[in-house]
Amino acid sequence: MKEQPTLTTERLILRPYSLADAKELQTLIGDRRISDTMHSIPHPYSVGMAEEWISMRQKSFDEGKSVQFLITDKPNGFLIGGIGLTISKEDENAELGYWIGKPYWHKGYCSEAGAAVMKYGFEVLALNRICARHMTRNPRSGKVMQKIGLQHEGHLRQAWKKWDKFEDVEMYAILRCDVIL
Ligand SMILES: CC(C)(COP(=O)(O)OP(=O)(O)OC[C@H]1O[C@@H](n2cnc3c(N)ncnc32)[C@H](O)[C@@H]1OP(=O)(O)O)[C@@H](O)C(=O)NCCC(=O)NCCS
Numbered sequence: 001m002k003e004q005p006t007l008t009t010e011r012l013i014l015r016p017y018s019l020a021d022a023k024e025l026q027t028l029i030g031d032r033r034i035s036d037t038m039h040s041i042p043h044p045y046s047v048g049m050a051e052e053w054i055s056m057r058q059k060s061f062d063e064g065k066s067v068q069f070l071i072t073d074k075p076n077g078f079l080i081g082g083i084g085l086t087i088s089k090e091d092e093n094a095e096l097g098y099w100i101g102k103p104y105w106h107k108g109y110c111s112e113a114g115a116a117v118m119k120y121g122f123e124v125l126a127l128n129r130i131c132a133r134h135m136t137r138n139p140r141s142g143k144v145m146q147k148i149g150l151q152h153e154g155h156l157r158q159a160w161k162k163w164d165k166f167e168d169v170e171m172y173a174i175l176r177c178d179v180i181l
Helices: 019-029 047-055 057-062 109-123 139-147
Strands: 012-015 066-073 079-088 093-100 129-135 151-162 165-175
Touching: 012 109, 019 047, 019 079, 047 057, 057 066, 066 109, 079 109, 093 109, 109 129, 109 139, 129 139, 129 151, 139 165
Parallel strands: 093 129
Antiparallel strands: 012 066, 066 079, 079 093, 129 165, 151 165
């Protein structure tokens, strides 16, 4: 069993999940405004679902399939959001995904966490490419992708289905050769 690292930024600590986080996680992620623009977060979201998801993290990390961090406040340790990479080892690439609890939007937290996870992906995981996708009706997420240096690659028509409705999606990515390591 490998130990997942903790990343530190100016205002945040990005750390591995623990089962003790389930209730706090459910409170933030259970807000419909989070699941509304996330492809795979259901609503309502129970504490049991949070526990189940947390309990799979270590195995997924050990198998090199994903690395997921809780975004927490540096001085006080409270939970702010979640961020992580879903990895394809064969292709040496990963998809970045994230959410920030509603009380903490518009403070630049997602961009700050995203830059740190991207650096980890290139420097530690030695990835060649990191991509991210957002619903077209969620331009705020696109702004985060642009701020951390991802380039727009395409508009995917009706690529996701959310709340029984097809959603257009924007695809962004950054390559290892785009960043100065
Ligand atoms: C998308 C999300 C992660 C952004 O988190 P955040 O911490 O508020 O993001 P940041 O503060 O780092 O940056 C947001 C940027 O979007 C901009 N923005 C805010 N509202 C916007 C809007 N309606 N349209 C375009 N840009 C917008 C902000 O101005 C900011 O850019 P700036 O710093 O240059 O001003 C957050 O809103 C969220 O969790 N949403 C629900 C879940 C989700 O959609 N996750 C992403 C799935 S792809």
